[in-house]
Amino acid sequence: MGGKEGKSVTQTAGPIVELVGISKHFGGVQALRDVDFQVFPGEVHALVGENGAGKSTLVKILAGIHRPDAGVVKFDGQVIELRSPTQAQALGIAVVQQEPMLFPDLDVAENVFMGRHPRDRFGRVDWKRMYREVDQLLASLDVSLDSHMPVQGLSVAEQQLVEIAKALSLQARVLVLDEPTAALSAHEVDELFAIVKQLRERGVAILFVSHRLEEIFSIGDRLTVLRDGAHIITAPVSEMSTEEIIRHMVGRELSNLFPKGEAEIGEVVLEVRHLTRPGVFSDVSFQLRRGEILGFAGLVGAGRTEVARVLFGIDRAESGEIWLKGRQVEIRSPQQAMEHGIAYVPEDRHQQGLVMNFSIAANVTLPILQKVSRLGLVDPRRERQLARAYSEQLRVRSTGVEQLVNALSGGNQQKVVLGKWLATEPSVLILDEPTRGIDVGAKSEVHRIISELAARGLAIILISSELPEVLAMADRVIVLHEGRVTGTFTRAEATQERVMFAATGQDE
């Protein structure tokens, strides 16, 4: 167990990075609240917390992408103002984001050295030296990548390794890994950790952001738990147990969430049998009934959204069956899915959910234009009426249905997306992270709406990474881990700990 071995550099030296009283908000959401935080050289510091706890924001502040509203950042004891990613890099802070930012057309060596190519005495790029140095770098990390290989063909794992090599070549003193294992196989995770251990030996400070507790136990020295933007606890990993960590991650008053109303649960509306998409999810089966809210819990990358996309016709499964109201169906496109009465509220409302330059009315009617048209021409009055109806029902706060949605707050935008899909009068409604990035007040409103919809007979799948939300809203909970169903709980059986265990792949 890595954490317990004697380390070369301990807290005798000062922290290399220190955040004091950092706060940051976006719109109405307070992402970080007066957070104190330190990372020391030669330690692997795990940053843990649920979705929305503030981990990503903290990382982005360290990377120079965001500026804090309040508080001070210190590097090596000096107060600094991180104004840009370039500046952060120059200081020696290297961040490997979840999605690597590489140059796909160029090879590994150039990606590592772009902007700082080694040069010969005439000032020309010294290719031989570059390849040699990158090969040495990779070999020293025991990574078997060819420096000549174009990055385009690399897997996500390999791209991450390139980013790490890049960090090393920058003489990074702080390496931040943001959810690095989300897309990796178990084997690739082992390789990554071997490298992390090496870097620790070299005195690099490593900040490791993750959901996955078994990984933290495997490689972390200390950990910090964030919750709702606040710092909860920092302690050596060896002194914590899984239960304690989970308790710190999720422990909160459940009373500020809207209690679920009662809904009559009827016949099976949707049945999924052995749905499989190789490499993404396998053997997923479940039933969904009228009036039921089925929670899909799990960590990022568990495959929940992917299942939803298949149900909505955006992707296709390789095998398995989908049965709707007793008949087997093929869903080949979103339009077909809508015809079958399935609606999908996507994760990313900016990219997929809304047309930002359109008004509320135009967004609400987009999937059902035929309902507000006569002879192919859109009837603005009917459109406004329909939009107003849903807007009022969902209590969207706006200056009117003609207002452009990019002027609305996140919560209201989400309501517009909901309204749009309700207007298609579905029988199955799939909600993917419906309260992500919206403030507490709007959240409870959305929860109220979801309950009402269930009461009216809609069958709802609620995909959420927020445990309290799932537990408060769902009649049943299905947990996915790396594409497989690892747990099924009724409302009575589901506890935060049990769900989290299943989500992190632990056995019961």
Added chain:
Amino acid sequence: MKKLTSLLKTWEALLVVLLLVSILLGSLLSPYFLSGFNFYAITSNIMEIAIMALPMTLIIIAGEIDLSVASVLGLASVVLGFLWQRSNSMPLAIVVALLVGLVAGYFNGVLVTRLALPSLVITIGTLALFRGLAYVVLGDQAVSNFPTAFTNFGFSTIPGTELPWSGLIFAALAVIFAVVLHFSRLGRQLYAIGNNKEAARFAGINVARIKLALFILSGLLAALAGVIFTARFSSARPDNAVGFELEVVTVVLLGGVDIFGGRGSLPGVVLATFIVAILQNILGLKNISGDIQSLAIGLLLILSVLGPNLARRIQVVVARRHLAVGSSKQV
């Protein structure tokens, strides 16, 4: 946000002003400008470009582009002449010419939608391919012995007016296109596709099928323009309308359509078309070489994008100052 939509409204207002200014300029610079015959000259000269600009507007709003239109025009013209020579049947020749446009558009559309290839490069390729085929069909020949009925249609006016027949066709088409773009379901879907292709797809819109239809339409109308062109000049040649595609794109962009898609209006394009037509006409009346117009059009094109860009940048700077002064709450 609201500022952008009102900016666009200002763009059409600006175009109206420009149109009036150019009419004023014309009447001041030449005594012949306000004559009926001149009106006819202005209109008839721009008709082919105007007709091709209609589907081009839809295509650009949907986020694509079709640079092959002038070549389709040429190809259709050549096919028309060729078939007329061989078959002596005008109706047959016209129908086949239109079919050629349809097929050409389909070819473009399949490459762009089915194979997901960039429309810019593909239509540059078909620009050459279709023009090349036109040369293959007629070589350096020209067909000019068209029946009088046909050529009459090409250059005569509607009795009692100075409007050429083609003007009527254009007017009808323009109304249809404007209604479709601004009032119909399809139009709404086009704006959605141009603004956010993914969100459109998630809303059940069949993006590929719509884009394919647009390219087919573009080809068909380019062929129609070819028929009109041939009738007007009473001549079918492979080099008919060489370079016209650039004028079509210019007119559409000048009309306020965003090259990246999602924004623009049809009335704007119609206004821009007539502004360009009038400018060309004025220069012709003053015997100024037809190529100072090139300069003017080029400048207009650049300014039509540069202008709003700078305006927007100024807006952002002003807005930022507002935010800094006002509350700390961000939008």
Added chain:
Amino acid sequence: MTTTSKEVERVKQRGLSGQARLLGLVNRVRELGLLIVLLLIIVIVGIQAPRFLSINNFEQILLAVAILAIVAVGETLVVLARNVDLSVGSTVGFTAFVTAYFFKELPHASLLLGILLGCGLGLALGMINGLIVSFGRVPSIVATLGTLYAYRGLVFIFAANTTSQVNASDVPSDYLALATTQIFGIPALILIAAVVAIIVGYFLHTSQSGRQLYAVGSNPEAAKMIGIRADRLIFAAFSASGLLCGLAGVLWGARFATVDATNATGLELQVIAAVVVGGVNIFGGSGTILGAMLGAIVLGTLENALNILNISQFWLQAIYGAAIIGAVVLDAFITRWLQRAIRAGRKRT
């Protein structure tokens, strides 16, 4: 902490070298493919018409594409950075006319001065493009469409105010000699084109800025994140394109002797064809000068072949179009096939 080369080898061998080789080849495949196509054309046509295979004929081909090649070098720089320059035809036409006119009016002026004038004018026109795109934030397709018109208009205005046409008899013979002299038996035009290609190709390969140009075209966001000044690079690319168009214009005037305001109309199509066929990705980030040169040569060879085989020249444009479309379609299929092969290879391991 250094590692010995033996350790490096050991580690490398563990790697999935199969796929690495596969993908690494892709970049070379293009140029190889073009060479194969070239050889095929030569063989097929050579069998039909042996005079195709003469040295003199090859020289004719290279001579015919030399000027186009110079312009294609500049266009490659612009396309690599994810932009496009449609104004090249107008720029070449403009500089050709102005240079020829200069020599007509001042026949005793130094040759060098005239060349510098032409290149300087081209550079200025290119810099205007660069300013509009980089700092005006106008998309390059719109900007260069506009300058295509504007510059052509300027040529006509210039011609209207000076002379409608410059003839061979109007200009000093040493200007015309630029196009006809030979150095060591090789026409100067071909040498100039070769030198330009080699210099720019070398620059792209060995300089920091050259590599950054690729980065900007490959992933503009990532480039911004590491502090690359994309707008400066793009401005430089357009300026270089203009400069090379200027040089091409000077040589055009010398070669074609009779110059008027319509010169080089439509050149942009040929240039883009050469670049696309040559494997330069229209979305930027990949492609080489060598590829663009081969693309130009392949197209030039095709044209020459049509001539020799007495196939009507009227097929030429159609062939250009088919070549562009074919190249793009082929590239798309190859990429997709490769991606599938890699994914399949991954699953096996």
